[in-house]
Amino acid sequence: MYDTNNIFAKILRDEIPCKKVAEGNYFLSFYDINPKANTHVLVIPTGPYLNAHDFAQNASPVEQIGFWQGVDETLETLKLKENGYRLIMNTGINGRQEVPHMHMHILGGNDIGPMVVKK
Ligand code: AMP
Numbered sequence: 684m685y686d687t688n689n690i691f692a693k694i695l696r697d698e699i700p701c702k703k704v705a706e707g708n709y710f711l712s713f714y715d716i717n718p719k720a721n722t723h724v725l726v727i728p729t730g731p732y733l734n735a736h737d738f739a740q741n742a743s744p745v746e747q748i749g750f751w752q753g754v755d756e757t758l759e760t761l762k763l764k765e766n767g768y769r770l771i772m773n774t775g776i777n778g779r780q781e782v783p784h785m786h787m788h789i790l791g792g793n794d795i796g797p798m799v800v801k802k
Contacts, residue, residue, distance in 0.1 A: 684733075685731045685733050685737075685784075686783055687731065689782055689783050689784050690782055690784075691725075691727050691782050691784035692731065694711070694713065694727075695711060695727070695729060701713035702714040704724050704757050704760055704761065705753065705756050705757050705760050706753075707749060707752065707753055707756070708749060709728060709729055709730070709746050709748075709749025709750055709752075709753065710726055710727065710729060710749060710750050710754075710757075711726075711727055711729060711753075712724055712725065712726040712727075712753060712754075712756075712760075713725060715788070719788075719790060720790040720791060720793055720795055721791070721792030721793045722761055722763065722768075722789070722790070722791045722792035723788065723790055724757060724761060724788075724789045725786045725787065725788060725789070726753050726754050726757055726786065726787040726789065727784060727785065727786045728742065728746060728749075728750045728785055729746075730742060730746055732784070732785045733783055733784070734772075734775065734780065734783075734785050735772050735774055736774070737785065738785045754770070754787055754789070757789060758789065761789070761791065763789065766791070767791065768789055768790060768791030768795075769788075769790045769791070769795045769798075770787055770788065770789060770790075771787070771788040771790065772785070772786070772787050772788070773788075
């Protein structure tokens with residue numbers, strides 16, 4: 684169940700501030716409050732979707748295209764394309780998703796390091 688009081692829903696309703704990078708009808712991107720790289724930005728859909736599979740199954744094609752265009756526009760604005768970046772979507776308990784509104788992490792501006800640390 685989507686919780687309309689999650690922090691990203693509040694950002695979308697302008698109830699709490701964010702440091703915006705780009706926005707469109709179907710996405711908003713803003714700087715992560717606790718950056719894990721020189722550049723750490725989140726891209727979220729404007730619709731109420733819990734995670735990647737909720738979005739894939741329930742968002743309209745227009746929303747899905749709009750979200751990906753938002754990721755691309757954000758990468759362009761941040762000038763990350765030339766040197767590369769990492770996209771991450773944490774989902775559920777094993778993925779350690781903290782905020783229950785779908786979000787894409789964009790990490791760049793330096794070498795992000797190994798994908799995961801082996802157990
Ligand atoms: P996740 O573990 O994938 O759910 O990541 C949630 C991310 O949201 C974390 O990297 C947090 O630092 C970030 N975050 C939480 N609250 C805010 C906020 N108010 N503004 C920007 N980023 C936030």
